[in-house]
Amino acid sequence: MSDSIAPGGGSIDDVVARIERMPISWWHVRTRIIIGVATFFDAFDALAIAFVLPVLVPLWKLNGPQIGFLIAAGYLGQLAGALFFGWIAERYGRLTAVVWSILIFAVMSAACAFAWDYQSLIVARTIQGFGLGGEVPVAATYISELARAKGRGRFVLLYELIFPVGLVSTGLVGAYVVPRYGWQWMFVIGALPAFVALFLQRLLPESPRWLATHGRQQEAQAALAMANGKNVEAFSAVALGLAGDSARPSSLASAFRKIRLSSSITCR
DSSP: OOOBBBBSSBHHHHHHHHHHHHHOOOOHHHHHHHHHHHHHHHHHHHHHHHHHHHHHHHTTTTHHHHHHHHHHHHHHHHHHHHHHHHHHHHHHHHHHHHHHHHHHHHHHHHHHHTTTTTHHHHHHHHHHHHHHHHHHHHHHHHHHHSSTTTHHHHHHHHHHHHHHHHHHHHHHHHHHHHHHOHHHHHHHHHHTTHHHHHHHHHHHHHHHHHHHTOOHHHHHHHHHHHHHOOOOHHHHHTTTTTGGGGTOOOHHHHHHHHHHHHHHHOOO
8 A cells, every 4th residue: 555545545645735735824823823822831830830939948848859859840740741642642643632731731730729738749740740741742743734844944933932932921920920929829820721622622623644644534634624714514523523423424425525625626
């Protein structure tokens, strides 16, 4: 079997060619904004501990090694998360990995806000780091797979700029929030991306490149149709798993024909 033919039928090269012909549109910008919100809070949560420690050190009477381990715990979690979610992204999809990594670091940020001692905060920070480490590399991969080769570097760089913006914002927010409202509120703010994760799979499609390489040609074509502003309803049906519902073949065939018609109109 040729490398350009997906196991489920259809050409992977056809999907890639359509992406290469697709101009940068508002849909691409919106995608960068939505994923960028999660990446912003990834940076926020990673650095929040730096603005919490000046309060916790005298409050919990922490010594030097404890401070160092509290900082390192988050990075150990990030290392494990990057490796684990890289595997998840390859096996189950980019968007699936991004959603679960966001949920983990957002929920554990809320858990950090309720930490009652050094040990509980260590555990929460380690698990939070697990999610933080998984979001950034997989999200960057997802964004890069939506862009055509020409201008991809600039396209991805504009997305990546949100991370340093998040780091700077952490300092500004921390300087205002911690003295006035308490250290817990830094972690409460860091939990806000949970709302992004809840709606992410409804707002964005899976990576068409990933779908195509895994033989899911119909979903790949539907994702591309969505990117072109066509047949969003058809995409939603396919994304919800109706592609495998043999009890409704006529409605699925109709949706698929609409997607193919939209594809041929768009690409010619």
